[in-house]
Amino acid sequence: MNPFVSGAIWLSVYLGIVLAPVLVLLLAPTPASGGFWWDVSMGLGYAGITMMAVQFVLTARFKRATAPFGIDVIYAFHRYLAYALLVLILLHPTILVIRDPAQLSAILTPWTVPFEVSAGTASLLLLLFIVGVSAFRKPLRIPYEPWRATHLLLSIGAVGFAFVHMFGIGYYTEAAAVQAIWVLIGFSLVAIVFYVRLLRPWRLLHRPFRVAEVQPELAESWMLAVEPLGHEGFDFEPGQFAWLTVRKSPFTMHEHPFSIASSPDPHGRIEFVIKELGDFTRTVGQIPPGTVAYVDGPYGSFSIDRHPEAAGYVFLAGGIGIAPMMSMMRALAERGDARSHFAFAAHSTWDRIPLRDQVLALRKELDLEVVHVLEEPPEEEEWGGEEGWITKELLDRYLPPERADYHYFICGPVPMIRAMEAFLKELGIEPGNVHTELFDMV
Ligand SMILES: Cc1cc2nc3c(=O)[nH]c(=O)nc-3n(C[C@H](O)[C@H](O)[C@H](O)COP(=O)(O)OP(=O)(O)OC[C@H]3O[C@@H](n4cnc5c(N)ncnc54)[C@H](O)[C@@H]3O)c2cc1C
Structure with missing residues (x-):
């Protein structure tokens, strides 16, 4: 409907x-x-x-x-x-x-x-x-x-x-x-x-998952993968999120929302990319594989699958906001999507870009232009990327003439989201083509 x-x-x-x-x-x-x-x-x-x-x-x-x-x-x-x-x-x-x-x-x-x-x-x-x-x-x-x-x-x-x-x-x-x-x-x-x-x-409680893998990622973040235990898991749209409970009963209120960073998997495996921030997220790196986890999902409407009519997709990520974008880009690659897409990723330095190499690798499978915008770019002369912040002029330079037919997905700190919304409006993008995910809803 x-x-x-x-x-x-x-x-x-x-x-x-x-x-x-x-x-x-x-x-x-x-x-x-x-x-x-x-x-x-x-x-x-x-x-x-x-x-x-x-x-x-x-x-x-x-x-x-x-x-x-x-x-x-x-x-x-x-x-x-x-x-x-x-x-x-x-x-x-x-x-x-x-x-x-x-x-x-x-x-x-x-x-x-x-x-x-x-x-x-x-x-x-x-x-x-x-x-x-x-x-x-x-x-x-x-x-x-x-x-x-x-x-x-x-x-x-x-x-x-x-x-x-x-x-x-x-x-x-x-x-x-x-x-x-x-x-x-x-x-x-x-x-x-x-x-x-x-x-x-x-x-x-009766549909548990187990932690299958915990790997360090750049910028104090961790990739945590879970697999369903004795059931088939759940279907989700790329870009959606789920509430994760680890080492606690699902009856407690110790659950945390995380975007799913992987694409839908026939075996129900789900990957999250979690940035160390507070009490729970700082302990993710110490979770041993095999630990039982509970995953309540999927939730959210931040997904390319809600807008299949787009001429292509533009992903605008700040920091760990790349996680739901990764899910969407991976899904596009697996589906053999032939449209052209753009990923703008704003970070402080080259060494603090979660999923950096995975995003770059997707260019082999997808018509994807990746634009890294660094506040402090590397000193070496060969750095050919962008410096500073994502600005209206920068977007204008990269986006194609038929930009109005693209759909835009923004996830990052609140000021960044607001700035991107304003720039896109000035660039003539309809609000209905702009979708945002806030990692802070309470
Ligand atoms: C839709 C959504 C998707 C998210 N996806 C990601 C992601 O992919 N990767 C990532 O690193 N982070 C993500 N986050 C943020 C992540 O949920 C918080 O960083 C994490 O819950 C903080 O928990 P903590 O105990 O480590 O920190 P705390 O210091 O306990 O909490 C810091 C702040 O995080 C928020 N928070 C804490 N617990 C919850 C909770 N159970 N429900 C809602 N908000 C809470 C509160 O505003 C709190 O003040 C997402 C958040 C939302 C809302």
């Missing part, structure tokens, strides 16, 4: 779910209204709680739902919706207090009011904490894994308190249709948590 059509369908589904509890009120017999602003406040509260529940769906990594957008877009959507739902939920008591300032004491002194009222305050405070800590996790230097576990537990708490608040107060929740829809939402929430935290890890 056309990605725009399926994207529109999923967006309509989202809006339908968020508005369902409010819309069903129009059908159900309702108690006497507390007035227009009272009803607005209730509607905002209901929409806010439903949005809180849907947040769990967005991060559940349902492949079919995330495919039209790409999972990084879904995570960004999750982040922005968190701000939106926080505003809606803050407006809910704000309107009530403006209408009747006496309500403020109920919020400020939760121990003096019935539990169902203070549950609302507890939910709001938890929500403020979750959103605040998530927004400032990096500046606060909170490690990823503890943050993720706490994020999940507190989010379940915030929704739980919101449900207690809503049903405890019981305003507009008496009609059977309204109750049915909330029961459905509550049940779906429990089912999602069950699926994500128990069922999916259990399935991964």
Whole structure:
């Protein structure tokens, strides 16, 4: 299905779910209204709680739902919706207090009011904490894994308190249709948590992989290959990524996303190229072959296979961003692709280019022009490559006249991605032909 059509369908589904509890009120017999602003406040509260529940769906990594957008877009959507739902939920008591300032004491002194009222305050405070800590996790230097576990537990708490608040107060929740829809939402929430935290890890546990090879690569990075143990592995599109768990149970939250750097293999072998960066990635070089690993994938929409109509492909990689490009270039070579392609690789020095020799070797099998752009090129006179950064002028010099018909894949540090997007726009490339992968989605 056309990605725009399926994207529109999923967006309509989202809006339908968020508005369902409010819309069903129009059908159900309702108690006497507390007035227009009272009803607005209730509607905002209901929409806010439903949005809180849907947040769990967005991060559940349902492949079919995330495919039209790409999972990084879904995570960004999750982040922005968190701000939106926080505003809606803050407006809910704000309107009530403006209408009747006496309500403020109920919020400020939760121990003096019935539990169902203070549950609302507890939910709001938890929500403020979750959103605040998530927004400032990096500046606060909170490690990823503890943050993720706490994020999940507190989010379940915030929704739980919101449900207690809503049903405890019981305003507009008496009609059977309204109750049915909330029961459905509550049940779906429990089912999602069950699926994500128990069922999916259990399935991964029964489809293990083993580490087949670990080889050093240039620029403090490692090639780690895994092979399926007793099953056929999974199909993927070149350029996609997977979550890797090594030396831990899939029930723990110690999984890391890595692009697949190899092309699809009939025996299910998968290669990653991993740059040493933090707690896990610094230990990759010490993983002995034979270690059991779990691979949850494939995910992502950063793939040439989504754009087969292209006149050719242009790969723009910064640093370890070459990994998904390698998968795509290898697949093109194996398919005997006859189109012309370009790979621009931006690195600091000649000795710090992961997969350098493998990319250069692909020129024998593929009509591929490789352009290395080095911040500090070698001193020797024979260096004939480019120096500095990838600029608009440099791209203009290399790209063919029919450049508008090519598709462009960019992966690297965020400033590089933004710069490339701007240059390509200035060079007249349609945004629909430009695809990006961010190695940082949380
Ligand atoms: C779609 C995608 C593809 C990627 N592909 C590659 C690749 O091919 N090669 C490569 O070297 N790196 C890749 N990365 C980056 C890689 O996931 C992180 O470098 C790695 O998870 C860091 O883990 P750490 O424990 O070593 O470092 P830490 O110091 O623990 O983490 C550093 C930062 O990495 C991010 N991170 C850590 N753990 C996770 C996690 N489980 N899920 C999401 N983000 C996390 C967080 O923002 C964290 O602040 C990719 C990232 C994404 C999102």
